Amino acid sequence: MKNCIGIDFGTSNTFIYVPSKGSVYNEPTLIAINPTKKEVVETGYLAAKLIGRTSNDVNIYRPVLKGVVARVNPSILYLKNAFKEAKLEKSLEKYAVLFAVPSEITPVEKKALESIASSLGFKEVYFENQGLLAQMGSIADDETKKGSLIVNIGGGITDVVVSVGKDVNIAKSSYFSGDLIDQTILRYLRTKHHLLIGEKTSEYIKMKIGSVEIYPENRLIEVSGRDITTSLPHSIILSTNEIRNVILPKFEELIDTICDTLALVPPEIASDIISEGICISGGGALLAGMREFLEKRLNLSVRLAPDPLTSVVNGMRYYIQKYL
Ligand SMILES: Nc1ncnc2c1ncn2[C@@H]1O[C@H](COP(=O)(O)OP(=O)(O)OP(=O)(O)O)[C@@H](O)[C@H]1O
Numbered sequence: 512m513k514n515c516i517g518i519d520f521g522t523s524n525t526f527i528y529v530p531s532k533g534s535v536y537n538e539p540t541l542i543a544i545n546p547t548k549k550e551v552v553e554t555g556y557l558a559a560k561l562i563g564r565t566s567n568d569v570n571i572y573r574p575v576l577k578g579v580v581a582r583v584n585p586s587i588l589y590l591k592n593a594f595k596e597a598k599l600e601k602s603l604e605k606y607a608v609l610f611a612v613p614s615e616i617t618p619v620e621k622k623a624l625e626s627i628a629s630s631l632g633f634k635e636v637y638f639e640n641q642g643l644l645a646q647m648g649s650i651a652d653d654e655t656k657k658g659s660l661i662v663n664i665g666g667g668i669t670d671v672v673v674s675v676g677k678d679v680n681i682a683k684s685s686y687f688s689g690d691l692i693d694q695t696i697l698r699y700l701r702t703k704h705h706l707l708i709g710e711k712t713s714e715y716i717k718m719k720i721g722s723v724e725i726y727p728e729n730r731l732i733e734v735s736g737r738d739i740t741t742s743l744p745h746s747i748i749l750s751t752n753e754i755r756n757v758i759l760p761k762f763e764e765l766i767d768t769i770c771d772t773l774a775l776v777p778p779e780i781a782s783d784i785i786s787e788g789i790c791i792s793g794g795g796a797l798l799a800g801m802r803e804f805l806e807k808r809l810n811l812s813v814r815l816a817p818d819p820l821t822s823v824v825n826g827m828r829y830y831i832q833k834y835l
């Protein structure tokens with residue numbers, strides 16, 4: 512379909528795909544609002560820059576949490592702004608919209624997206640599993656009709672999807688996510704080191720020195736925050752090994768969801784998965800050691816999608832061209 516826009520409205524990042532234009536928007540899913548004036552202050556990267564630096568008259572919202580819309584009005588304002596930046600806000604009524612959604616989205620959560628789509632002016636709404644879309648965005652083509660298993664690890668949710676071409680065979684969601692790892696680091700620093708840090712800092716620690724595998728190199732980082740016992744600024748040195756021990760237990764949830772999915776795979780598809788291995792995508796797949804860790808734990812070969820952060824939007828391009 513020529514007239515269908517794709518929106519990957521993710522917990523961490525939003526992508527918009529427009530046929531004939533390509534990917535027109537790629538920014539963090541964040542909005543800064545002045546609650547008294549009810550005005551949008553910034554969205555996306557500029558809103559991210561304000562985290563921890565705003566005065567009382569600016570609130571920063573994450574419109575999407577755990578993969579689904581958590582706040583409808585900030586979502587509408589955010590997407591309106593995104594389409595304005597893409598110079599498309601006036602022409603949306605000629606388009607249908609495709610939303611990438613988690614495997615276990617509820618009817619109420621779908622309704623929220625439908626009401627957002629109608630506020631934006633779209634004439635029709637489609638949904639597709641973001642794991643399936645990530646799979647389509649990670650392979651050369653789906654003509655082989657082989658069975659595949661993808662694990663899309665996002666900021667707020669993980670989707671495990673077994674599919675053959677466009678047909679989803681098994682789809683599961685898990686609350687294992689990038690945010691879960693960030694929160695685990697944040698809580699650990701507060702309880703063990705009495706150090707208060709923000710979400711941005713814990714994400715930075717994860718990206719800079721976080722790893723789920725043991726590497727010979729034990730990287731170090733200096734982290735500053737506020738000591739909760741003295742209320743004074745304080746800094747400590749953290750190592751890859753210390754962080755690894757803290758986050759490792761959280762990966763059991765991920766392993767359980769993948770194993771529960773594998774246990775349901777029909778034999779013909781299982782043999783495809785054994786020979787082809789599984790694919791990991793989403794920003795969470797970029798955590799150091801993720802691929803090696805999953806290979807060891809699952810005893811299957813694991814490959815990283817070519818560009819894990821854009822797998823879903825790339826899959827949308829393919830899906831819209833081929834199936835809508
Ligand atoms: N190099 C990296 N190492 C570790 N984690 C990373 C890296 N780059 C990005 N991430 C994490 O990836 C997550 C964002 O991934 P992604 O953009 O796929 O999520 P999303 O689609 O917005 O969320 P969801 O699909 O869960 O709604 C964040 O938690 C971010 O911290």
Ligand SMILES: [Mg+2]
Pocket residue numbers: 519521522641665666793823
């Ligand atoms: Mg996503």
